[in-house]
Amino acid sequence: MTETSLSETILSDRSTRLTSEALRLMKPTPYRRPRDAATLILLDRTGPTPKVLLGRRHVGHSFMPGVFVFPGGSVDAADRRMAAHGGLGEVCSRRLADQVVRPSPARVRALALAAIREMFEETGLFVAVKAEGLTVPTPGDAPAWTAFAERALLPTLAPLRFVARAITPPGRSKRFDTRFFAADATAVIDRVDGVIGPDAELVELAWVPLGEAPSLKMPMITRIILEELNDQVTAGFPDTLPVPFYRMQSKIFGRSVLP
DSSP: OOHHHHHHHHHHHHHHHHHHHHHHHOOOOOOOOOEEEEEEEEEEOSSSSOEEEEEEEOTTOSSSTTOEEOSEEEOOGGGGTOOOBSOOOHHHHHHHHTTOSSOOHHHHHHHHHHHHHHHHHHHOEEEEEEOTTOOOOOOTTOHHHHHHHHTTEEEBOTTOEEEEEEEOOSSSSSOEEEEEEEEEGGGEEEEOTTOSSTTSSEEEEEEEETTTGGGSSOOHHHHHHHHHHHHHHHTTOOTTSOEEEEEEETTEEEEEEEO
16 A cells, blocks of 8 residues: 555545544534634653643533543633734634635634633643733733733743644534644643642643543544644644644535645
């Protein structure tokens, strides 16, 4: 088998696994428009084996109980108004705006900020830079962003890499149009303790070898994104690689790319 045909077989297998799960979980429900959402995957590449940060959800959650996930969630209105350091870069911004209804720089920026905010809310980790001598302006209705301001921290967009996108199939109680970002663990500048625990959204955090992470109990899309990320890291993690985009079309959970 040639390298090209092997790659095609792997990608086809990923689509097959996603389609099988999507059809199994599909229920007759009213149409729900997917909500903009974002996830941040922290990578530790200091050792010989890259590791990713995963959190295990509380078993009492109605949505994906007890499984390992990336920190993430829906975009909030305050994410559009929060100040930030740096930018995403032209290629990243273009890909985030691709195949989006009514794209705008503000919407693209809010996706990245939502990923950073959700990382803080669910793990207590600040992906930020010191706002030397500056007062950090924040939306008044956003406790997470207030926590940044109290420490004179600005969320920083520069370390974020857009690595994948996926839309929850129809027939689910909740649907998201999720953009998956990755950042090096060195982007974390501070943390708040006590966020993880038996009564929190995430009951456990773990640094897991990237190649082993898909063996944990997790949603199929999380497993597939980890496989995609492993491919990208193995290739040297260049930002020239196209971004995989998974979505349901004609009862096939297919894969396209954002060039």
